[in-house]
């Protein structure tokens with residue numbers, strides 16, 4: 001008992017301070033855990049505190065209304081509540097913020113990178129560009145290995161990762177993704193392994209491997225490339241198939257963004273690792289990827305109404321703008337640097353960085369849309385009003 | 398009726414999940430109009446289910462220091478203090494006007510500072526007369542997992558840890574869950590949560606162990622005012638409809654049911670509520686929808702994007718000399 005007392009007092013003091021006003025509450029963990037700790041969580045802000053204002057608990061009713069479950073239009077200015085009617089329970093998020101951390105955002109990138117690289121490698125394989133093929137295969141293996149590590153690392157119980165293999169559920173994009181990765185990973189691994197064949201001795205059992213690996217690698221490379229488009233786009237469904245407003249409503253556009261971003265990052269690998277003379281295909285791949293990505297990102301920001309806002313504002317907005325700028329710079333550099341290896345390499349790096357920024361931006365936007373109950377309540381209110389209007393129209397003959 | 402949201406699901410999710418000769422679907426009806434905010438349900442739930450403490454803190458949210466439903470709070474009593482101007486309801490209340498079936502300026506608002514819930518923090522009657530009372534009301538509501546007919550958490554769980562019981566409820570198997578966290582983002586009510594120090598997802602089980610033995614769930618058993626009622630879902634729905642009618646008659650036009658409608662976005666809740674204000678006032682989503690409703694469209698879009706991706710690669714390699 002006794003050791004606990006100081007901590008409670010401490011909390012209460014912080015709470016009183018918060019009510020008095022000046023301390024911003026953004027970093028204040030309202031409860032242990034993630035709930036409500038968002039930047040726009042309930043802010044005690046500038047209004048009067050209930051404890052001080054209502055000694056009897058009744059007379060202070062008016063003072064209370066300024067905060068708390070503030071009825072329309074009475075909420076604090078710093079709650080960023082639009083003039084539209086909007087009520088919430090103490091400004092708390094209705095939904096739970098994703099428990100996924102940076103690992104998942106990073107996986108969106110590495111998964112896309114693996115997919116893009118495998119396509120690049122297969123292209124190089126089929127059109128006789130060995131340098132492109134090699135770079136693509138190696139990058140794909142590195143990326144898919146990182147992906148697996150990130151995915152397992154983000155689990156609450158990493159040692160149980162194999163429980164994902166108990167079932168195959170089409171209603172769970174994560175289950176589908178698990179199986180896509182299970183098919184893709186070994187193929188990408190074999191293809192990359194085949195690149196080591198020339199390093200093996202010519203005789204003995206390893207000599208056999210030296211002769212067998214290249215054809216196996218060719219088949220594996222094509223198999224990896226065949227699964228790559230699924231790997232590059234299912235992650236969009238993974239995010240959309242949640243209650244997170246800005247992810248869910250973005251389902252028509254997110255796959256395009258992710259497909260484009262995956263292609264562009266694959267092209268980035270090509271530009272980085274291949275001499276400009278062989279990198280023509282990578283340059284064209286960069287243009288195709290950038291076009292898809294920029295088109296999709298534009299739709300995200302402009303085509304979603306209120307829930308598109310998180311894609312334009314705050315950290316997510318900054319990340320997505322940076323991603324766009326880097327993509328443009330990367331493509332421009334790639335086209336201009338046809339003969340300059342350093343310029344091509346810089347462009348490739350810019351494309352990779354662009355993909356990272358875009359993925360983290362999209363991830364952040366979803367998190368931000370959960371933290372503010374406005375994005376949950378207002379669109380649902382609209383939907384409800386529309387449905388009621390429809391019902392009324394059908395009811396009256 | 399051409400209701401685009403009516404997905405006509407079997408109202409018998411247990412059979413839908415493959416149970417043969419499933420018992421009737423069980424659920425909760427939480428009547429917030431008689432909730433006194435005693436939190437007996439929160440305590441009983443923790444006791445029976447061995448749920449760890451959620452830490453002690455003061456949140457400055459009326460008497461609510463639980464905050465929300467979390468991995469360590471499977472019942473959560475919300476407290477809302479509301480000024481209610483005498484004689485008229487808040488003007489900007491479009492949904493309220495639509496939802497409350499009665500006359501918006503009904504007798505309830507005419508009586509001004511009437512209390513439906515607990516009295517003040519001070520002893521009642523201290524002011525000596527009714528005139529001393531203010532236009533103020535206190536709403537309390539014990540929130541819980543809704544055990545949706547179409548449960549987003551269940552649909553997206555990649556391990557099969559979440560499953561549909563023979564009673565039509567939704568339960569996590571703690572020996573299977575690997576803490577992927579997908580269910581947390583998929584629940585349209587923000588119910589299920591991952592426990593930080595344990596890594597697995599936890600939520601109300603509707604006392605699967607108790608109801609399997611024919612007992613009442615701990616919270617319903619503990620509730621002193623029968624605000625939480627447990628029983629067969631169709632029976633509860635009838636009871637709830639009757640209760641709303643009674644309240645409307647008695648001059649509480651703002652009483653409305655939430656989650657009772659089998660045609661809503663989640664196919665109706667196994668645990669539904671009688672509310673005295675808009676759902677969002679209590680921290681509930683006004684029009685929740687199971688996320689997998691749009692999943693076929695999502696896969697189609699992803700398919701198109703995948704084709705575009707493949708086409709981009711083909712064009713890049715065939716479209717030039719080098």
Ligand code: SF4
Nearest residue numbers: 542543544545550584
């Ligand atoms: S309320 Fe959330 S956690 Fe409960 S059954 Fe529905 S989707 Fe699952």
Ligand code: SF4
Nearest residue numbers: 554574576577578580
């Ligand atoms: S956290 Fe557990 S219960 Fe939730 S979706 Fe993942 S495996 Fe299923």
